[in-house]
Amino acid sequence: MPAASDCTQMLDSETKAVETPEDHAEELRLWLRLLTCTTLIEGEVRGRLRQRFDVTLPRFDLMAQLDKAPDGMTLSDVSKRMMVSNGNVTGLVERLVESGHLDRRTSDTDRRVQVIRLTKLGRAEFRRMAAEHETWIADLFADLSPKDVRELMRLLAKTKASAQKSAGRRRS
Amino acid sequence: MPAASDCTQMLDSETKAVETPEDHAEELRLWLRLLTCTTLIEGEVRGRLRQRFDVTLPRFDLMAQLDKAPDGMTLSDVSKRMMVSNGNVTGLVERLVESGHLDRRTSDTDRRVQVIRLTKLGRAEFRRMAAEHETWIADLFADLSPKDVRELMRLLAKTKASAQKSAGRRRS
DNA sequence: CGAAATTGTTTTAAGCCTAAAATGTTTCTA
């Protein structure tokens, strides 16, 4: 497996083929760029949520999950969807119940399970924030053409699948 | 500015042009996908670093910055590069000095400035980790063709520029 | 020069986050 998988083309792949210990610099640069983009946007959204609504990003994210599930979700569901640890969700929920945004109840059929929902207040506040949030995102991506957006979606779907496969290989 | 900037094409842009309150669902979906990819990969890297080297991701990231700067960096530089708060860096550095990976000294020319460097131990450990880290990244992105990688790099560069512009608009 | 603004870092207070262990509940299975 010769290491010709980066964009600095080799005219003669035989020249250095044997003793190259695999060059993955391009993938590494891609990962750093992906991380930079996410950090940049996330920081911007975090700051705007705090300034405009005095709410933290994790709280907003949790409410966003619940807004999509009118019948409520279990803590495990939330934890999987948000890709954060169980314990993290416990604390987050605690604070949101405390502030009156969430309603928590033990499931009737399985006493292990906690079902959480947005309260009326929680839903109203989330909708108000979400509307503005959407315009921020649109603005942050404003210089991408519709075609760029489609293409990015496609490539990120491929990336996600690749990463999931790799993560699966490790665990099994 | 009619709202035709998503990929669900309108056959007749006059039909709904007037009363559409701007649809940015595509950008929103793109942002969520970007976030998912990053979270997925970051979690995987975090776990592997912990299992293989008993080191946290932030520590690794900080050491990565310093490895690229043999003459050291100031805390501000590090904070800007890593896109984290100043206070965050202070604590991170504290623990890495404590464990013998970093060397910290006050600048001779400006007594406000702290210059930090990797120690011999720090550099050796980082290099060992970095080599393996690079293979993990390559594996996580393994299903992307070289062309995919190039294209993603290009689109993410555009994304980064767009987001920076938007963030700048807000601050000014 | 000396006050004011700026810059670099640390501190503070609060919240976020994780991995691992503990707890309580349900389901599987011998």
Added chain:
DNA sequence: TAGAAACATTTTAGGCTTAAAACAATTTCG
């Protein structure tokens, strides 16, 4: 049906992270 395995959640311990305020040193400028 009893014990084991699996599951959902919470707790624990430690570290990460932020925003804002405080502190210290330097630079700017009237």
